[in-house]
Amino acid sequence: xAGNLQELVQLLKASLDPITNKQAELALRNKExxxxxxxxxxxxxxxxxxxxxxxxSALYFKNLVRRKWTDHEGNYGLSLDEVVTIKKELIGLxxxxxxxxxxxxxxxxxxxxxxxxxxxxxxxxxxxVSRLTSDNIAVNNGVLQVAHSIFKRWxxxxxxxxxxxxxxxxxxxxxxxxxxxxxxxxSIIQEQAAAAQGQAERTRLxxxxxxxxLLMKLFFDLSSQDLPPIFEDNLRSITGLFHTYLTYxxxxxxxxDEAESGPLEHVKSAIFEILTLYVQKYDEDxxxxxxxxxxxxxxxxxxxxxxxxxxxxxxxALQFLTSVTRIQKxxxxxxxxxxxxxxxxxxxxxxxMLRDSDIELFEDEPIEFIRRDLExxxxxxxxxxxxxxxxxxxxxxxxxxxxxxFRYIDHYQADYSQDPKANWKSKDTAIYxxxxxxxxxxVTSSQGAITxxxxxxxxxxxxxxxxxxxxxxxxxxxxxxVDAIKYLYLFRSQISQQQWQVVFPxxxxxLRSPDYVVYSYSAMCLERVMALRNSNNETVISQTTVQGxxxxxxxxxxxxxxKSPDAAKLQENxxxxxxxxxxxxxxxxxxLSVLGQVLPHLVNITQVICQNPSxxxxxxxxxxxxxxxxxxxxxxxxxxxxxxxxxxxAAILVNDVSEFVPYVFQLFAALLEATSSVALxxxxxxxxxxTLNPGLWTMKGNVPALVRFLSAIIPRAATEIVQNNQxxxxxxxxxxxxxxxxxxxxxxxxxxxxxxxxxxxxVQPYFQTILQLLLTRLQNSPSEAFxxxxxRLYHLISSRVEAGLGADFFDGxxxxxxxxxxxxxxxxIILPTTSNLSRPIxxxxxxxxxxxxxxxxxxxxxxxxxxxxxxxxALLKILENPPVSAPANENIIEQDVDDMSFGVGFTxxxxxxxxxxxxxxxxxxxxxxxxxxxxxxxxxxSAFAQERLSSEVRPIFVGYMQA
Numbered sequence: 001x002a003g004n005l006q007e008l009v010q011l012l013k014a015s016l017d018p019i020t021n022k023q024a025e026l027a028l029r030n031k032e033x034x035x036x037x038x039x040x041x042x043x044x045x046x047x048x049x050x051x052x053x054x055x056x057s058a059l060y061f062k063n064l065v066r067r068k069w070t071d072h073e074g075n076y077g078l079s080l081d082e083v084v085t086i087k088k089e090l091i092g093l094x095x096x097x098x099x100x101x102x103x104x105x106x107x108x109x110x111x112x113x114x115x116x117x118x119x120x121x122x123x124x125x126x127x128x129v130s131r132l133t134s135d136n137i138a139v140n141n142g143v144l145q146v147a148h149s150i151f152k153r154w155x156x157x158x159x160x161x162x163x164x165x166x167x168x169x170x171x172x173x174x175x176x177x178x179x180x181x182x183x184x185x186x187s188i189i190q191e192q193a194a195a196a197q198g199q200a201e202r203t204r205l206x207x208x209x210x211x212x213x214l215l216m217k218l219f220f221d222l223s224s225q226d227l228p229p230i231f232e233d234n235l236r237s238i239t240g241l242f243h244t245y246l247t248y249x250x251x252x253x254x255x256x257d258e259a260e261s262g263p264l265e266h267v268k269s270a271i272f273e274i275l276t277l278y279v280q281k282y283d284e285d286x287x288x289x290x291x292x293x294x295x296x297x298x299x300x301x302x303x304x305x306x307x308x309x310x311x312x313x314x315x316x317a318l319q320f321l322t323s324v325t326r327i328q329k330x331x332x333x334x335x336x337x338x339x340x341x342x343x344x345x346x347x348x349x350x351x352x353m354l355r356d357s358d359i360e361l362f363e364d365e366p367i368e369f370i371r372r373d374l375e376x377x378x379x380x381x382x383x384x385x386x387x388x389x390x391x392x393x394x395x396x397x398x399x400x401x402x403x404x405x406f407r408y409i410d411h412y413q414a415d416y417s418q419d420p421k422a423n424w425k426s427k428d429t430a431i432y433x434x435x436x437x438x439x440x441x442x443v444t445s446s447q448g449a450i451t452x453x454x455x456x457x458x459x460x461x462x463x464x465x466x467x468x469x470x471x472x473x474x475x476x477x478x479x480x481x482v483d484a485i486k487y488l489y490l491f492r493s494q495i496s497q498q499q500w501q502v503v504f505p506x507x508x509x510x511l512r513s514p515d516y517v518v519y520s521y522s523a524m525c526l527e528r529v530m531a532l533r534n535s536n537n538e539t540v541i542s543q544t545t546v547q548g549x550x551x552x553x554x555x556x557x558x559x560x561x562x563k564s565p566d567a568a569k570l571q572e573n574x575x576x577x578x579x580x581x582x583x584x585x586x587x588x589x590x591x592l593s594v595l596g597q598v599l600p601h602l603v604n605i606t607q608v609i610c611q612n613p614s615x616x617x618x619x620x621x622x623x624x625x626x627x628x629x630x631x632x633x634x635x636x637x638x639x640x641x642x643x644x645x646x647x648x649x650a651a652i653l654v655n656d657v658s659e660f661v662p663y664v665f666q667l668f669a670a671l672l673e674a675t676s677s678v679a680l681x682x683x684x685x686x687x688x689x690x691t692l693n694p695g696l697w698t699m700k701g702n703v704p705a706l707v708r709f710l711s712a713i714i715p716r717a718a719t720e721i722v723q724n725n726q727x728x729x730x731x732x733x734x735x736x737x738x739x740x741x742x743x744x745x746x747x748x749x750x751x752x753x754x755x756x757x758x759x760x761x762x763v764q765p766y767f768q769t770i771l772q773l774l775l776t777r778l779q780n781s782p783s784e785a786f787x788x789x790x791x792r793l794y795h796l797i798s799s800r801v802e803a804g805l806g807a808d809f810f811d812g813x814x815x816x817x818x819x820x821x822x823x824x825x826x827x828x829i830i831l832p833t834t835s836n837l838s839r840p841i842x843x844x845x846x847x848x849x850x851x852x853x854x855x856x857x858x859x860x861x862x863x864x865x866x867x868x869x870x871x872x873x874a875l876l877k878i879l880e881n882p883p884v885s886a887p888a889n890e891n892i893i894e895q896d897v898d899d900m901s902f903g904v905g906f907t908x909x910x911x912x913x914x915x916x917x918x919x920x921x922x923x924x925x926x927x928x929x930x931x932x933x934x935x936x937x938x939x940x941x942s943a944f945a946q947e948r949l950s951s952e953v954r955p956i957f958v959g960y961m962q963a
Contacts, residue, residue: 004034004040005040005043005044008028008031008040008041008044008057009044009050009053011024011027011028011031012024012028012044012053012056012057012060013052013053013056014027015028015056015060016052016053016056022655026656028060032064032068035079036082037064038061038064038065038078038082038086039082039085039086041057041058041060041061041064042061042086042089042090042093044057045057045058045061045093045097045101045105046093046096046097048097048098054097054101055100055101055104058097058101058104058105058108059104061104061105061108062104062105062107062108062111065108065111065112066108066111069111069112069115070115070116071740072700072740072741072742072743073740073741073742074115086112087112087116087121087124090105090108090109090112091109091124091127091128091131091143091146092131093105094106094109094142094143094145094146095131095138095139095142095143095146096142097142099141099210102141102142102145103145105146106145106146106148106149107149109146109149109150110149110150110152110153113149113150113153114153117150117166118166118169118170122169124150125169125170125173125174126173128143128146128147128174129173129174129177131143132177132181134184135184135188137188137204137207137208137210137211138207140181140211141207141210141211141214144181144211144214144215144218145214147174147218147221148214148217148218148221151170151218151221151222152217152221154166154167154221154224154225155220155221155224157225159225163225164225164226167222167225167226170222171222171228171229171230174222175222175228175230175231176230178215178218178219178222179230179234179238181211181215182215182219182238182241185208185211185212185215186212186241186244188208189205189208189209189212192204192205192208193205193250197251197252201252202252205250205252205253206252206253206263209253209263209264209266209267210263212245212267213263213266213267213270216267216270216271216273216274217270219231219238219274220270220273220274220277223274223277223278223281223282224277227281227282227285232285235285235286235289236289239286239289239293242271242274242275242293243292243293243296245267245268245271246268246271246272246293246296246297246300247296247299247300248264249264250264255309257309258307258308258309258357259307259308259309259357260309261309261310261311261312261313262309265309265310265312265313266312268300268313268316268317269312269313269316272297272313272316272317272319272320273316275293275320276316276319276320276323279320279323279324279327279330280323280326283327287329287330290324290330293320294321294324294330294333297317297320297321298321298343298347300313300317301314301317301318301346301347301351302346302347306350306355306357307357308357311380311381311382312380314351314382314385315380315381315382315384315385316380316385318347318351318382318385318386318388318389319385319388319389321347321389322385322388322389322392325389325392325393325396326392326395326396328396331396331397334393334396334397335397335400337400337404340393340397340400340401340404341404343393344390344393344401344404344405344408347386347389348386348389348390349386349408349429351382351383351385351386352382352383352386352387352390352429352432352433352436353425353428353429354425354428354429354479358383359479362478362479362517366515366516366517366520367516367520367572367573369517370517370520370521370575373486383432386436387432387435387436390405390433390436390437391436391437391439394436394437394453395440398453398455399455401437402437402453402455405433405434405436405437406455408430408433409430409433409434412426412427412429412430412433413426413427413430413465416430424477424479424480427465427480427483428479428480428483430465431465431466431483431487432483434456434461434465435487435490437453437456438452438453438456438458438461438491439452439490440452440453443490446528446531446532447492447493447532448489448490448491448492448493448528449490449491449493449494450493452491452494458491458494458495459494459495459499462484462487462488462491466483466484466487467484469481469483469484470484470485470488470503470506471506478513478515478517478518479517481510481513481515481518482517482518482521485507485510485518485521485522485525486521486525488503488507488525488529489521489524489525489528492525492528492529492532493532497534497540500529500540500541501541501545503529504526504529504541504545505549507522507525507526507529508522508526508549508552508553510522511523511526511553511556511557511560512556519560520573520575520576521575523557523560523575523576523578523579524575524578524579526553526579526582527575527578527579527581527582529541530546530582530583530586531582539586541586543586543587543588543590546583546586546587547587547590547591547593550583550587550590550591550593550594551593551594551597553583554580554583554594554597554598554601555597557576557577557579557580557583558580558598558601560573560576561573561576561577561580561601561605562601562604562605565608567608567609567611567612567613567614568612568614568615570605570608570609571609571613571614571615571618571619572615572618573618574615574617574618574621577618577621577622577625578617578621580621580622580625581621581622581624581625581628581911584598584625584628584629584632584911585628585911587632588632589632589633589636591628591629591632591633592632592633592636592637595629595633595637595640596640598629599629599640599641599644599645600644602622602625602626602629603644603645603648605622606622606626606648606649606652607648607651609622610648610651610652610655610657610660613657613659613660616659619659619660619663620907623660623663623666623667623909624909624910624911625911626645626667627666627667627670627909627910627911627912628911628912630667630670630671630674630911630912631670631674631911631912634670634671634674634675635674635675635677638671638674638675638678641671641675642671642681642683645667645671646683649664649667649668650683652664653687653690658699661696661699661701661702661705662701662702662704662705662906662907663705663907663909664705665691665702665705665706665708665709666705666708666709666908666909666912667909667912668684668687668709668712669705669708669709669711669712669713669912669914670712670909670912672684672709672712672713672716673712673915676716680713680716680717684713684716684717685717685720687709687713688713688717688720688721688724688726689724689726691706691709691710692726692729692730692733694733694736697733697736700742700906701906701907702906703737703743703746703906704746704906704908705906707737707746707749707750708914710730710750710753711749711750711753711914714730714750714753714754714757715753715756715757718757718758722758722762727754727758727762727766728766730750730754731754731766731770733750734747734750734751734754734770735747735773737750738773738774738777741783741786744777744783744785744786744789745785745789748789748790748792748793751770751793752792752793752796755793755796755797755800755805756796756800756919759803759804760803760804760805760809761804767813768813768816768817771813771814771817772817774790774793775814775817775821775825778790778825778829787829787833788833788836788837788842790829790833791829791830791833791834791837791846792837792842792845792846794810794830794849795834795842795845795846795848795849795850796845796849796919797809797810798810798849798852798853799845799848799849799851799852799919799920800852801852801856806852806856806857807849807852807853807857807859807860808857808858808859810822811859812859823864823867826864826867827867827870831870831871831874834846834874834878835874835877835878839916840883840884841883841916841917841918843878843882843883844883844918844920844923844926845919845920846878847875847878847879847882847883847923847926847930848920848923850871850872850874850875850878851875851930851933851934853868853871854868854871854872854875854934854941854944855933855934855936855937855940855941861940861944865947865948866948868944868948869948869949869950869953872945872948872949872953872957873949873953875930876953876956876957876960879926879927879930879960882926882927883926884926931960931961934961935961938961941961942958942961945957945958945961
């Protein structure tokens with residue numbers, strides 16, 4: 001074991017070195033299958049002498065738990081011995097390691113709890129409570145960190161009986177000890193405040209505030225779904241303690257760092273978060289205490305400094321006041337004009353104005369400035385919080401607030417006019433005041449501000465106060481230029497289509513600005529307006545307009561993206577790549593004219609970013625851009641794609657760039673689908689073997705992409721697959737996928753493809769086993785999706801008599817498995833489920849199946865006479881509302897990538913969304929086709945109809961045939 005542990009340490013060290021990282025990661029992955037590997041990682045974590053290595057071990061352990069703790073069915077991926085030992089040892093280890101290790105182990109515990117707590121880990125809370133002490137701060141912080149890692153999962157969840165059962169389980173054991181810890185922490189802090197003020201005391205006070213911060217987070221966790229009775233019973237004393245620390249100050253907690261928030265700021269921020277939650281959800285109980293917190297918030301906001309370190313707590317205080325203002329009875333405090341003027345002057349305006357730190361961020365870290373400035377950003381900024389508070393005041397007291405705000409707007413505009421060069425910040429403030437009061441309701445990502453207040457004339461304000469900054473080529477302060485572009489970006493739905501024709505080329509020109517934020521906002525605005533549609537669902541900027549400037553537009557965007565060859569820097573600005581993607585989507589087939597210009601750039605970017613994937617948003621838009629190019633131009637220029645893309649994609653597969661593998665297989669599939677009329681290039685055949693490698697299928701994000709690729713290549717490489725003895729491996733993958741609910745749909749995709757692509761004599765030796773697997777799943781409470789796909793598969797088989805399949809083939813296979821089993825399957829599953837099929841293609845296949853059954857099945861003609869009648873009735877039922885193929889939807893809406901992270905799931909590329917395959921494209925009018933088939937077999941069908949159909953159904957059926 002010692003030797004293995006030493007080898008593990010060396011590999012973990014190597015994983016920290018960028019030069020050896022990839023090889024070390026692969027070696028570590030190979031070791032994961034060794035017994036006790038996870039426990040060896042814990043041994044390394046527990047050794048403080050290993051420095052960065054035990055942090056690397058903690059990171060790897062967390063990721064191992066994320067990948068392997070359980071599969072989609074809840075089965076453990078580690079041995080049961082390891083699972084038991086980890087649960088037993090992890091909490092104790094968590095309390096003994098430094099904070100940076102605690103945070104990693106805390107995440108691992110949260111992942112374990114996601115699947116196991118509390119049914120399979122019902123001792124956890126008792127274990128946590130037993131470790132809490134009255135005076136050991138380090139141990140308590142470890143325990144509280146673990147608890148927070150588990151209970152924070154509740155915050156975003158939908159209410160359910162199971163969730164409340166879990167919460168009640170926790171509260172019954174943890175509620176009382178939690179309040180004891182809260183009081184203990186308070187007592188320790190009060191004692192320390194009266195003690196001498198040396199470095200040791202300062203360190204202990206900071207540790208105590210870390211405890212208090214964790215307790216505040218836990219209080220939020222425990223209250224996030226419902227007000228716990230134990231908190232309700234003690235609400236007066238708890239709110240008193242909150243108020244104490246909202247107004248608390250101690251020089252020992254002050255920091256000389258103006259940018260970094262300290263423990264006191266974090267505690268106050270956490271308290272404001274709790275107050276906001278209680279106002280929003282539990283106002284009936286919390287209302288008596290609101291007044292004191294409004295007053296203390298006001299006092300805080302009028303005395304706090306402008307340093308960046310206070311930003312988080314200022315924004316949380318403003319968010320609290322915003323929540324208070326949403327409730328009419330609490331908002332009345334702001335109804336008085338004098339009071340409101342004071343609020344705007346002393347609490348809103350100071351936080352809405354640009355500070356020197358904002359300008360420094362604009363100049364030194366422009367991408368961070370953009371992220372903080374954007375609507376919907378997660379960044380806590382004073383400016384956004386102040387704007388939201390002002391917007392809520394307008395919602396409650398529209399005319400009162402508008403009158404006050406416009407006086408300030410006029411004041412700042414006049415100040416700017418006196419000395420534009422020196423007072424440009426005043427104009428920036430005036431613009432933000434207008435925006436904050438003009439927007440009514442929600443700002444959407446697709447359309448921006450949809451509605452505005454009547455008092456706000458959007459176009460007039462732009463023309464009088466902003467247009468010059470947008471139109472002028474020189475002499476404009478960069479931030480004012482950004483304000484102008486952001487104004488257009490925000491109010492894009494308020495600007496007419498004719499006005500956009502004037503604005504659009506000027507935005508294109510601003511892409512050439514030397515200023516990072518200016519050209520980034522230009523790209524952002526261009527992308528959103530190219531996606532904008534009018535009331536007739538037509539793009540506001542026409543395809544012709546975009547195509548006219550696409551060459552220069554794309555060349556400039558790529559120049560900006562590729563300014564730095566460094567992988568991380570190149571991926572930094574996803575707004576530029578999103579604009580590239582949108583140009584290609586809008587120009588559609590017109591992008592063929594710039595293919596030779598664009599494709600080399602995209603290939604180069606692929607080769608750079610695969611060295612170090614670091615920005616999922618950029619990478620997603622990059623592959624969507626490739627998808628759009630493939631979709632619209634590959635059918636006309638397949639050779640260019642095959643020559644340029646294959647080596648870049650192959651390198652991703654060879655080097656196992658796991659973040660990009662799902663994208664690559666989707667794009668390979670799209671290329672195959674787009675070039676189906678040309679001979680299959682040999683390199684695609686070389687991909688089949690690696691695609692069938694079981695290792696690739698262990699990553700859940702790979703599965704949909706691999707299935708998409710196989711579905712595209714199997715019909716074109718069926719002969720080679722048989723020659724290379726790969727069919728059994730292919731069916732082995734089907735067997736693996738069909739065993740889990742998560743992947744069963746993909747299993748059917750592969751099976752359908754196999755049945756359509758291979759001659760029946762090739763597939764028949766395996767069909768009994770396939771059918772056995774399917775029927776076994778049918779007997780064990782199948783999901784609705786499984787039942788529908790099974791029935792679709794049946795109809796696909798039943799409708800292909802000419803290929804040697806058909807209803808008789810299926811019936812015969814069932815009979816070989818078990819005599820008489822086909823009848824209950826047909827009556828209890830196939831017929832009832834068919835009536836629930838909703839997709840037009842599935843219903844069309846069912847029609848073809850039923851028609852073939854009625855006119856060509858010997859089994860239904862002779863053995864299942866009642867079944868023939870039931871089939872005729874089922875056919876008539878579908879024909880009451882015959883399937884009509886839906887028109888192709890050419891609108892492409894990209895994935896919401898706000899929550900994307902690598903290696904967690906599958907992200908589909910919408911530009912190359914999997915096409916719906918119609919096995920019967922020749923059937924355009926279903927009713928006419930059915931009638932033709934019936935007339936063609938009139939003698940047999942008429943006789944069976946007279947003999948087998950009821951008197952109610954017979955005339956309808958016969959009349960339908962003759963209509």
